Amino acid sequence: xxxxxxxxxxxxxxxxxxxxxxxxxxxxxxxxxxxxxxxxxxxxxxxxxxxxxxxxxxxxxxxxxxxxxxxxxxxxxxxxxxxxxxxxxxxxxxxxxxxxxxxxxxxxxxxxxxxxxxxxxxxxxxxxxxxxxxxxxxxxxxxxxxxxxxxx
Amino acid sequence: xxxxxxxxxxxxxxxxxxxxxxxxxxxxxxxxxxxxxxxxxxxxxxxxxxxxxxxxxxxxxxxxxxxxxxxxxxxxxxxxxxxxxxxxxxxxxxxxxxxxxxxxxxxxxxxxxxxxxxxxxxxxxxxxxxxxxxxxxxxxxxxxxxxxxxxxxxxxxxxxxxxxxxxxxxxxxxxxxxxxxxxxxxxxxxxxxxxxxxxxxxxxxxxxxxxxxxxxxxxxxxxxxxxxxxxxxxxxxxxxxxxxxxxxxxxxxxxxxxxxxxxxxxxxxxxxxxxxxxxxxxxxxxxxxxxxxxxxxxxxxxxxxxxxxxxxxxxxxxxxxxxxxxxxxxxxxxxxxxxxxxxxxxxxxxxxxxxxxxxxxxxxxxxxxxxxxxxxxxxxxxxxxxxxxxxxxxxxxxxxxxxxxxxxxxxxxxxxxxxxxxxxxxxxxxxxxxxxxxxxxx
Ligand SMILES: Cc1ncc(COP(=O)(O)O)c(C=O)c1O
Numbered sequence: 001x002x003x004x005x006x007x008x009x010x011x012x013x014x015x016x017x018x019x020x021x022x023x024x025x026x027x028x029x030x031x032x033x034x035x036x037x038x039x040x041x042x043x044x045x046x047x048x049x050x051x052x053x054x055x056x057x058x059x060x061x062x063x064x065x066x067x068x069x070x071x072x073x074x075x076x077x078x079x080x081x082x083x084x085x086x087x088x089x090x091x092x093x094x095x096x097x098x099x100x101x102x103x104x105x106x107x108x109x110x111x112x113x114x115x116x117x118x119x120x121x122x123x124x125x126x127x128x129x130x131x132x133x134x135x136x137x138x139x140x141x142x143x144x145x146x147x148x149x150x151x152x
Numbered sequence: 153x154x155x156x157x158x159x160x161x162x163x164x165x166x167x168x169x170x171x172x173x174x175x176x177x178x179x180x181x182x183x184x185x186x187x188x189x190x191x192x193x194x195x196x197x198x199x200x201x202x203x204x205x206x207x208x209x210x211x212x213x214x215x216x217x218x219x220x221x222x223x224x225x226x227x228x229x230x231x232x233x234x235x236x237x238x239x240x241x242x243x244x245x246x247x248x249x250x251x252x253x254x255x256x257x258x259x260x261x262x263x264x265x266x267x268x269x270x271x272x273x274x275x276x277x278x279x280x281x282x283x284x285x286x287x288x289x290x291x292x293x294x295x296x297x298x299x300x301x302x303x304x305x306x307x308x309x310x311x312x313x314x315x316x317x318x319x320x321x322x323x324x325x326x327x328x329x330x331x332x333x334x335x336x337x338x339x340x341x342x343x344x345x346x347x348x349x350x351x352x353x354x355x356x357x358x359x360x361x362x363x364x365x366x367x368x369x370x371x372x373x374x375x376x377x378x379x380x381x382x383x384x385x386x387x388x389x390x391x392x393x394x395x396x397x398x399x400x401x402x403x404x405x406x407x408x409x410x411x412x413x414x415x416x417x418x419x420x421x422x423x424x425x426x427x428x429x430x431x432x433x434x435x436x437x438x439x440x441x442x443x444x445x446x447x448x449x450x451x452x453x454x455x456x457x458x459x460x461x462x463x464x465x466x467x468x469x470x471x472x473x474x475x476x477x478x479x480x481x482x483x484x485x486x487x488x489x490x491x492x493x494x495x496x497x498x499x500x501x502x503x504x505x506x507x508x509x510x511x512x513x514x515x516x517x518x519x520x521x522x523x524x525x526x527x528x529x530x531x532x533x534x535x536x537x538x539x540x541x542x543x544x545x546x547x548x549x550x551x552x553x554x555x556x557x558x559x560x561x562x563x564x565x566x567x568x569x570x571x572x573x574x575x576x577x578x579x580x581x582x583x584x585x586x587x588x589x590x591x592x593x594x
Contacts, residue, residue: 004530004531004585013587037542038524038525038541039543039550039556064524064526064556065525066523133530
């Protein structure tokens with residue numbers, strides 16, 4: 001695979017063309033993140049269970065490059081899949097996951113994303129070799145982190 | 153130092169392929185590879201690559217003559233001061249103006265801020281008495297810019313308007329990307345005190361019709377401030393012939409080092425304007441209560457200046473003078489036509505401002521249908537082509553074109569036709585890479 005093909009794996013292209021989890025509701029508490037370099041924008045909300053202790057889903061809207069949009073879509077898919085499996089994140093677990101994601105993306109290709117943990121989002125591993133694109137991939141995750149911190 | 157071109161003819165003919173090759177030999181970075189491909193540097197508008205003479209002039213200064221300027225009596229201080237002032241002479245001769253009309257700043261951005269702040273200071277009654285009062289702005293006065301300005305020639309004026317109560321207005325662009333000159337004729341009025349415009353757009357590459365706009369400003373009695381960042385490296389620049397009061401550019405765009413900017417100001421204007429930054433090296437007498445200031449340019453150059461950078465810029469200017477700006481302009485004109493012709497053959501690619509009637513430099517910002525500029529730029533980088541993605545510090549203009557970002561290809565005096573052809577070919581491969589067939593919307 002060429003470097004470019006590693007970056008733009010089919011899963012990423014599919015998610016950027018047909019993103020999942022798009023659609024915010026009036027009254028959502030949202031975090032708006034921007035990448036001023038290329039104008040990527042993501043507005044994201046967390047869905048909580050009835051107790052308000054576990055994140056059960058992620059909704060978002062945005063525009064920008066395929067990496068930023070696919071990353072938001074993959075994050076939302078990851079949340080949905082774990083909920084469908086009967087499992088959801090506590091804020092601490094979700095925060096740890098975001099840290100792990102960030103560490104891998106900043107590793108310049110030395111730490112791959114674990115497929116067990118990240119599912120299809122592991123396809124974003126290729127981004128870590130493209131320093132200028134890490135910010136694009138992080139955008140949705142930073143929005144989620146911002147909302148978690150506001151709750152803490 | 154060997155001559156740039158063996159037998160530099162005095163024509164204004166475009167450089168031959170052999171001459172471009174000789175020029176390229178002088179830019180060490182052009183021999184490197186990126187991602188296994190020879191570097192194709194098409195981001196000169198962001199910053200130009202540096203010829204060997206610039207790299208050597210800067211390092212020779214540190215090796216042989218480093219000292220503070222204007223501040224000491226020892227031998228090195230004298231040498232450093234002489235080299236720094238020689239650099240000013242070189243810049244002045246390059247622009248056809250007097251040396252005390254040249255102020256060195258950190259970059260064009262600082263130069264534009266200097267003018268805006270000095271006018272703001274004059275507006276609160278500071279400065280050299282009646283001469284400065286003439287520049288005071290207040291409610292009812294207007295500052296005019298255009299819709300295609302770089303943020304550096306927009307935000308300082310927004311802030312000046314906010315500080316003084318003056319109104320900021322802008323000359324809009326047509327859908328085709330050219331300036332609306334009919335609108336300009338009514339926007340520029342007797343209320344206009346400052347007209348601040350770019351000489352060449354860093355997004356469309358179009359040359360501003362100064363022959364239309366400057367007379368309007370003159371008739372209104374307005375100051376004319378010219379942002380020459382994207383013209384100085386590509387066209388002969390003669391501020392007096394253009395009849396502007398101020399012209400600014402950054403050294404790094406003109407094959408010189410970053411960290412150095414040039415402000416040309418008409419002598420009478422510079423002597424009347426109050427300073428911008430205050431401190432050492434700009435004063436005659438200081439008491440605990442107040443200070444008196446040196447004449448221009450020293451009054452605008454407080455602090456220890458960017459000495460090696462000014463010397464590097466002078467080396468860059470001597471380099472382009474040897475090639476001759478007329479020939480650089482002619483060469484890049486041919487390149488620009490070839491770039492536009494090539495891009496026009498690629499389906500589903502739009503060149504921003506391509507329909508404007510103005511002449512242009514060899515620069516094109518494109519939008520590839522269905523592919524974000526950042527993704528498009530990645531495909532070019534993969535084959536060693538350096539191009540700029542983003543809004544190029546011109547968000548209002550991108551908004552006007554209905555996009556948030558574009559991919560910009562910009563040439564320099566080392567750019568070859570073959571490089572542009574490669575770039576066009578790479579642009580044509582972008583949509584297929586992302587699985588989009590001709591005409592298909594994503
Ligand atoms: C038209 C224009 N104006 C102003 C600037 C600002 O220059 P600098 O960032 O060097 O201050 C640039 C930058 O390239 C430019 O293209």
